[in-house]
Amino acid sequence: MAALNAKNGIAAGNEPDAPTATVADVPLGASAARHSGTVTVDLAEVTVRQLNAALHAEPAGSRTRYRVLNPAGEHALAAGIGAPLDVRIDGHAGYYAAGMNMRAAVEIHGNAGTGVAENMMSGRVHVRGDASQSAGATAHGGLLVIDGNAGARCGISLKGADIVVGGDAGHMSAFMAQAGRLVICGDAGDALGDSLYEARIYVRGRVASLGADCVEKEMRPEHRQELSELLTAAGRDDDPSAFRRYGSARTLYHFHVDNARAY
Amino acid sequence: MTIEDHSRAESPAASGLRESATFDRATIAAIQNAARTGIYDIRGGGAKRKLPHLDDLLFLGASMSRYPLEGYRERCDTDVVLGGKHASKPLRLSTPVTIAGMSFGALSGRAKESLGRGASEVGTSTTTGDGGMTEEERGHSKHLVYQYLPSRYGMNPDHLRAADAIEVVLGQGAKPGGGGMLLGQKITERVAGMRTLPAGIDQRSACRHPDWTGPDDLAIKITELREITDWEKPIYVKIGASRPYYDVKLAVKSGADVVVLDGMQGGTAATQDVFIEHVGIPTLAALPEAVRALQEMGEHRRVQLIVSGGIRNGADVAKCLALGADAVAIGTAALIALGDNDPALEEEYRRLGSAAGYYDDWQDGRDPAGITTQDPDLQQRLDPVEGGTRVANFLRVLTMEAQIIARACGKAHLLHLEPEDLVALTIEAAAMSRRPLAGTSWVPGAGA
Numbered sequence: 025m026a027a028l029n030a031k032n033g034i035a036a037g038n039e040p041d042a043p044t045a046t047v048a049d050v051p052l053g054a055s056a057a058r059h060s061g062t063v064t065v066d067l068a069e070v071t072v073r074q075l076n077a078a079l080h081a082e083p084a085g086s087r088t089r090y091r092v093l094n095p096a097g098e099h100a101l102a103a104g105i106g107a108p109l110d111v112r113i114d115g116h117a118g119y120y121a122a123g124m125n126m127r128a129a130v131e132i133h134g135n136a137g138t139g140v141a142e143n144m145m146s147g148r149v150h151v152r153g154d155a156s157q158s159a160g161a162t163a164h165g166g167l168l169v170i171d172g173n174a175g176a177r178c179g180i181s182l183k184g185a186d187i188v189v190g191g192d193a194g195h196m197s198a199f200m201a202q203a204g205r206l207v208i209c210g211d212a213g214d215a216l217g218d219s220l221y222e223a224r225i226y227v228r229g230r231v232a233s234l235g236a237d238c239v240e241k242e243m244r245p246e247h248r249q250e251l252s253e254l255l256t257a258a259g260r261d262d263d264p265s266a267f268r269r270y271g272s273a274r275t276l277y278h279f280h281v282d283n284a285r286a287y
Numbered sequence: 288m289t290i291e292d293h294s295r296a297e298s299p300a301a302s303g304l305r306e307s308a309t310f311d312r313a314t315i316a317a318i319q320n321a322a323r324t325g326i327y328d329i330r331g332g333g334a335k336r337k338l339p340h341l342d343d344l345l346f347l348g349a350s351m352s353r354y355p356l357e358g359y360r361e362r363c364d365t366d367v368v369l370g371g372k373h374a375s376k377p378l379r380l381s382t383p384v385t386i387a388g389m390s391f392g393a394l395s396g397r398a399k400e401s402l403g404r405g406a407s408e409v410g411t412s413t414t415t416g417d418g419g420m421t422e423e424e425r426g427h428s429k430h431l432v433y434q435y436l437p438s439r440y441g442m443n444p445d446h447l448r449a450a451d452a453i454e455v456v457l458g459q460g461a462k463p464g465g466g467g468m469l470l471g472q473k474i475t476e477r478v479a480g481m482r483t484l485p486a487g488i489d490q491r492s493a494c495r496h497p498d499w500t501g502p503d504d505l506a507i508k509i510t511e512l513r514e515i516t517d518w519e520k521p522i523y524v525k526i527g528a529s530r531p532y533y534d535v536k537l538a539v540k541s542g543a544d545v546v547v548l549d550g551m552q553g554g555t556a557a558t559q560d561v562f563i564e565h566v567g568i569p570t571l572a573a574l575p576e577a578v579r580a581l582q583e584m585g586e587h588r589r590v591q592l593i594v595s596g597g598i599r600n601g602a603d604v605a606k607c608l609a610l611g612a613d614a615v616a617i618g619t620a621a622l623i624a625l626g627d628n629d630p631a632l633e634e635e636y637r638r639l640g641s642a643a644g645y646y647d648d649w650q651d652g653r654d655p656a657g658i659t660t661q662d663p664d665l666q667q668r669l670d671p672v673e674g675g676t677r678v679a680n681f682l683r684v685l686t687m688e689a690q691i692i693a694r695a696c697g698k699a700h701l702l703h704l705e706p707e708d709l710v711a712l713t714i715e716a717a718a719m720s721r722r723p724l725a726g727t728s729w730v731p732g733a734g735a
Contacts, residue, residue: 072514073514073518076514076515076517077517080517099507099510099511100507100510100511100514100515103511103514103515104444104514104515104516106444118507119504119507119508119511120498120507120508120511123511123515124443124444124447124515126444126445138498138499138504138507139498139499142497142498143439143442143443143444145443145444157498158497158498158499161439161497161498162439162442162497162498164443164483177497177498180497180498181438181439181493181497183439183483184483199497200493202482202483202484203483221484221485221488222485277485277488277489278471278488278489279326279489279491281325281326
């Protein structure tokens with residue numbers, strides 16, 4: 025990739041001959057079109073570094089709308105946003121799209137690579153296509169919606185965010201998930217919820233297998249209620265009563281030699 | 288009682304009894320403890336066994352062919368810049384002795400504050416750990432390195448941007464390949480809140496990062512961290528010493544500004560004894576391999592190397608620098624400076640079934656020195672201002688001791704120390720350091 029160091033002009037990705045530039049030298053405005061409150065950024069013209077620098081430079085309360093064209097699977101698109109921006113990415117995103125998002129709404133009209141919305145703190149990230157592995161990894165807050173399927177380890181080490189997957193989720197999803205909710209409208213792969221802490225999992229389809237210390241739990245009215253709210257927030261109309269709930273049996277919270285077989 | 292009678296009564300060896308070297312008393316106690324409890328031993332600290340170490344090297348000093356510098360008159364500078372390869376705001380430290388990563392949780396908030404105060408007083412950095420950034424530490428640390436660990440406890444972009452450098456942790460010397468561990472007695476409400484975990488549980492954090500595997504992914508991860516922090520922060524990659532030649536090359540290829548190499552003498556707050564003693568390689572064995580990797584890539588001194596694991600005095604500092612490190616980090620020694628294993632606490636250590644000089648139950652939360660504990664009363668024993676002074680004093684002594692040696696070797700900067708200043712005392716150390724055995728020109732393994 026041709027991301028540029030804003031300060032000393034060293035190109036990332038071991039490209040010593042890449043053109044050097046700074047954000048100040050090549051303001052995004054020169055390559056970005058601003059129409060009716062929407063900033064259009066064409067990544068065929070500017071670098072990811074310039075895009076992200078512009079997103080980071082937005083004032084704290086800014087609700088500016090961005091439209092990103094030709095993402096071409098670039099990594100770290102719209103990563104590290106802090107303002108309640110509205111960002112639409114038209115195409116496929118690489119690794120860590122909307123990583124560590126705070127407050128912004130980021131919509132990817134395509135597929136997303138590994139770690140979309142990783143460590144999200146708040147806001148909303150919506151993937152219209154499929155997401156690769158570790159979607160929403162360690163996310164603390166906000167909502168991640170994946171209309172298609174999610175790869176392995178969806179919601180790994182989840183720390184409070186909500187994830188709604190329209191299709192299937194791969195193996196080891198919600199591994200060591202600490203808090204938050206993972207909703208899978210399709211099937212779940214092997215070892216769902218392995219070594220789960222306090223996160224709650226809802227699955228509509230088939231679960232290939234449950235991981236260590238993950239058990240099916242009773243679906244009480246408050247669970248149907250929160251599931252209904254999550255589905256609504258994700259823009260879905262699935263019937264909450266068709267889902268099963270899974271959570272931690274909490275038998276591994278304190279190491280005991282009698283549980284050694286579980287590890 | 289005569290002297291003979293007394294020694295006979297005190298020492299079985301004096302009466303001709305012979306202790307097994309294979310089944311010594313610590314081994315016997317370990318077997319009996321395992322048989323009694325059905326569980327392995329978990330403890331703090333690093334490897335306790337005798338290992339080839341920096342003590343097995345000596346400086347030659349100046350002679351006919353080298354000019355020494357005047358000890359109390361001529362300058363020997365100590366400043367070091369870390370992370371300038373890609374980062375626009377590298378760390379500029381006054382001494383190459385830094386404080387290694389140790390978590391709030393493993394240590395009390397006051398201990399973290401003490402380390403921050405001490406490091407700041409002498410112009411060096413301190414490092415967070417597996418558990419996030421605390422106000423005590425950020426507020427009292429002029430240069431704070433923020434660790435990015437597999438667990439990502441408390442990880443948030445505001446702290447990432449508030450840090451002065453980011454350290455992606457792949458492993459530590461005490462347990463390469465192992466994740467963090469914090470037992471329930473130390474998981475107070477505050478610690479649990481920072482880690483998003485129920486209070487009181489045994490926390491065993493992940494050993495692998497959740498969203499990348501392998502060096503190709505790591506390169507993309509590092510780029511993401513740079514993007515989030517607008518390419519300002521130096522990015523360190525910390526590895527536990529196991530395959531340093533390959534790991535350092537991969538870390539550099541992945542885009543690290545700084546590589547942190549932790550040998551097996553490096554401490555841990557809580558790890559299985561069998562892991563500490565039997566996994567990983569000593570600092571002395573790892574450091575030259577790391578330097579060789581950097582040199583082959585043409586990155587030595589361009590990507591800085593920080594070495595930790597058993598650094599105790601200025602000679603250790605100077606030896607690491609002479610072998611090619613740019614800086615060192617101290618952990619265990621910093622805790623000792625704070626008061627860990629203080630003989631004045633002998634009675635209290637005895638009540639815990641230990642003794643001053645032996646205490647390693649840092650996992651257990653009952654540290655009488657008030658350092659490795661979350662107990663509100665025990666924590667009060669450590670005054671962070673006094674603790675900071677002790678840490679600063681110790682850091683100054685390390686720096687001055689290293690300067691004494693450097694001047695004797697004719698060096699006007701600590702980083703001018705070079706391998707040619709060193710010889711080895713043992714064949715093992717000669718082979719590991721590629722320095723000749725003292726008094727010979729023999730480097731085992733070198734040449735045909």
